[in-house]
Amino acid sequence: MTTLTEVPETSAARETPARRRRRVDRLPYLLLLPCLVIIAVLLLWPLGQVVAMSFFRLNNVRQLRGDREWPWVGFENYAEIIGDPFFLTVLRNTVLFAVANVVLTMILGTLVGLLLNRLGRKMAAFVASCVMLAWATPALTGTIVWKWIFDDTSGLVTWLFNALPDGLSTSLFGRSDWTGYGWFNSPLLFFSILTLVVVWHSFPFIAVSVLAGLKSVPSELHEAARVDGAGPWKVFWRITFPLLRPVFGILIVLSTIWDFKVFTQQFVLAGGTQDRPTFMLSIYSYAEAFSPPPKYGLGAAIAVILTLILLVVTGFYVRMVLKQEEDA
Amino acid sequence: MTRRGRSAGVKRIALNGAGLLVALFAAFPVYWMIATSLKPSSEIFSSTPRPVPSEPTLAHYREILTGNLIPGVTFADFFLNSALVAVSTVLLSGLVALLAATAVARFRFKLRTSFLIMLLVVQMIPLEALVIPLFLMIQRLGLYNTLPSLILTYLGFSLPFAVWMLRGFVAAVPKELEEAAAIDGASRAQIFRKVLFPLVAPGLVATSIFSFITAWNELIFALTFINDQDRYTLPVAMTFFFGRDDTAWGPVMAASTLFTLPVIIFFLLVQRRMVSGLVAGAVKG
Numbered sequence: 001m002t003t004l005t006e007v008p009e010t011s012a013a014r015e016t017p018a019r020r021r022r023r024v025d026r027l028p029y030l031l032l033l034p035c036l037v038i039i040a041v042l043l044l045w046p047l048g049q050v051v052a053m054s055f056f057r058l059n060n061v062r063q064l065r066g067d068r069e070w071p072w073v074g075f076e077n078y079a080e081i082i083g084d085p086f087f088l089t090v091l092r093n094t095v096l097f098a099v100a101n102v103v104l105t106m107i108l109g110t111l112v113g114l115l116l117n118r119l120g121r122k123m124a125a126f127v128a129s130c131v132m133l134a135w136a137t138p139a140l141t142g143t144i145v146w147k148w149i150f151d152d153t154s155g156l157v158t159w160l161f162n163a164l165p166d167g168l169s170t171s172l173f174g175r176s177d178w179t180g181y182g183w184f185n186s187p188l189l190f191f192s193i194l195t196l197v198v199v200w201h202s203f204p205f206i207a208v209s210v211l212a213g214l215k216s217v218p219s220e221l222h223e224a225a226r227v228d229g230a231g232p233w234k235v236f237w238r239i240t241f242p243l244l245r246p247v248f249g250i251l252i253v254l255s256t257i258w259d260f261k262v263f264t265q266q267f268v269l270a271g272g273t274q275d276r277p278t279f280m281l282s283i284y285s286y287a288e289a290f291s292p293p294p295k296y297g298l299g300a301a302i303a304v305i306l307t308l309i310l311l312v313v314t315g316f317y318v319r320m321v322l323k324q325e326e327d328a
Numbered sequence: 329m330t331r332r333g334r335s336a337g338v339k340r341i342a343l344n345g346a347g348l349l350v351a352l353f354a355a356f357p358v359y360w361m362i363a364t365s366l367k368p369s370s371e372i373f374s375s376t377p378r379p380v381p382s383e384p385t386l387a388h389y390r391e392i393l394t395g396n397l398i399p400g401v402t403f404a405d406f407f408l409n410s411a412l413v414a415v416s417t418v419l420l421s422g423l424v425a426l427l428a429a430t431a432v433a434r435f436r437f438k439l440r441t442s443f444l445i446m447l448l449v450v451q452m453i454p455l456e457a458l459v460i461p462l463f464l465m466i467q468r469l470g471l472y473n474t475l476p477s478l479i480l481t482y483l484g485f486s487l488p489f490a491v492w493m494l495r496g497f498v499a500a501v502p503k504e505l506e507e508a509a510a511i512d513g514a515s516r517a518q519i520f521r522k523v524l525f526p527l528v529a530p531g532l533v534a535t536s537i538f539s540f541i542t543a544w545n546e547l548i549f550a551l552t553f554i555n556d557q558d559r560y561t562l563p564v565a566m567t568f569f570f571g572r573d574d575t576a577w578g579p580v581m582a583a584s585t586l587f588t589l590p591v592i593i594f595f596l597l598v599q600r601r602m603v604s605g606l607v608a609g610a611v612k613g
Contacts, residue, residue, distance in 0.1 A: 047461070
């Protein structure tokens with residue numbers, strides 16, 4: 001009996017490690033397979049496809065369905081875009097908007113983060129919850145509400161300007177009756193309001209991240225500096241900023257990526273894709289491709305330009321995260 | 329000492345004042361949305377706005393929930409379309425992400441680091457640039473004007489972040505528990521189901537909420553892939569019916585409130601992990 005039971009046991013013991021090792025080798029790849037397939041098909045393939053499409057003249061849905069031929073045009077779409085003076089306007093809008101929004105979001109977010117760190121516990125909890133509300137609100141509905149606040153008849157801002165003393169309002173702005181004033185008509189005003197909306201949506205993330213960073217800095221450092229007579233400005237630039245430099249780096253890169261491709265807020269605020277003077281790259285690409293007459297090839301070329309710009313920024317981001325992971 | 333005490337008091341008041349200003353700026357639009365949705369139309373369009381609705385009414389909610397926005401279609405239909413798309417995305421993305429996260433957090437294999445770097449890079453692809461090629465794919469697959477076209481799209485968008493976030497949760501489960509179960513004779517499938525899954529479940533919920541919000545909020549692709557009005561998701565319906573010039577702000581704010589509240593509730597449940605997921609923290613595993 002004993003020998004009978006012993007034999008299968010030893011053979012099993014001899015076989016299992018090898019079999020298990022083989023299984024272990026294959027298992028992680030099997031687990032990854034669905035994820036890899038989905039990312040390849042739904043993200044990487046389209047990314048290649050958009051580059052391919054930018055080299056064809058595609059002005060008809062039937063071409064997309066494969067019912068008609070795709071005429072190859074080489075770099076013609078790119079030449080057409082770059083040769084168009086309007087492209088310069090779009091590029092200027094995009095870059096200026098991104099820079100302004102990143103700077104304002106970073107300043108406001110950092111200040112709020114520092115403030116939250118200094119407030120008493122109850123007050124900090126209250127302010128943080130309010131800040132979360134702005135963050136949690138979907139881009140779509142947040143923008144709709146701001147549009148209502150700037151409504152030209154019953155909006156709060158119109159009412160506020162109407163409530164100014166007439167003399168003051170006239171001497172400052174040259175008008176006292178603001179009812180019917182088109183807040184979104186001039187590109188500069190439009191971009192100012194868009195900036196307000198985007199900063200409102202994005203400063204909470206910066207504030208919360210900066211706060212999280214500050215909590216990880218030993219408070220003795222700040223106290224020591226303050227005892228030595230350093231003012232808040234000096235404390236920030238000499239101690240807080242150098243310590244949180246990696247966090248700030250990642251936040252700036254993430255904000256830049258997000259602000260370069262703002263779409264929903266602009267689409268809703270402008271009420272669609274008709275307001276060409278305020279176009280930025282992402283909405284320009286969309287409008288060329290999908291507003292009649294459709295120009296999918298041209299839209300794809302603009303999308304490629306946008307992607308290339310973001311690729312450079314992403315390079316910085318990946319390097320920073322990897323460096324942080326090594327340090328951790 | 330007293331002078332110092334007084335200046336500290338002044339400082340405290342200034343800090344608290346600044347805090348209140350920030351809170352007001354951040355929360356006011358949300359408050360104004362809800363307040364407007366509860367005001368009767370006469371009050372909304374009066375020339376002097378009231379900070380608080382003087383005669384709160386649910387008329388606007390009744391109007392959008394029961395009234396037909398187009399013949400035969402109500403707000404509730406759009407709500408259902410959105411919920412169907414978002415929940416399907418969550419289930420698919422959660423399942424696939426859990427498998428991938430287990431692979432990354434539990435095994436050492438050759439391409440592991442490459443996979444993690446790819447996850448990071450892929451999250452940075454500007455989705456706005458993929459509208460045109462995905463439109464092509466959806467046309468070719470014959471999925472144009474169907475809700476599955478959106479489920480498929482959002483699955484791709486939510487998956488990389490879901491894996492990135494979930495791997496932290498899987499890594500946090502002590503390996504010893506699984507080893508103990510293995511010694512007790514449990515099979516790999518049993519260990520996964522009975523040991524790992526229950527412990528990762530809270531993380532799975534948090535991850536799912538992010539996928540849900542991604543799918544629930546998305547506008548551009550839904551705008552492009554759906555043609556029939558009875559298949560609109562909520563964001564498309566809102567821009568289509570309310571984004572026009574002559575806007576009825578009462579119903580718009582009621583619809584916005586109904587659209588926003590689930591997101592805010594979900595968001596507040598998981599926001600902590602968002603910061604760590606994006607900036608640092610959950611990057612070990």
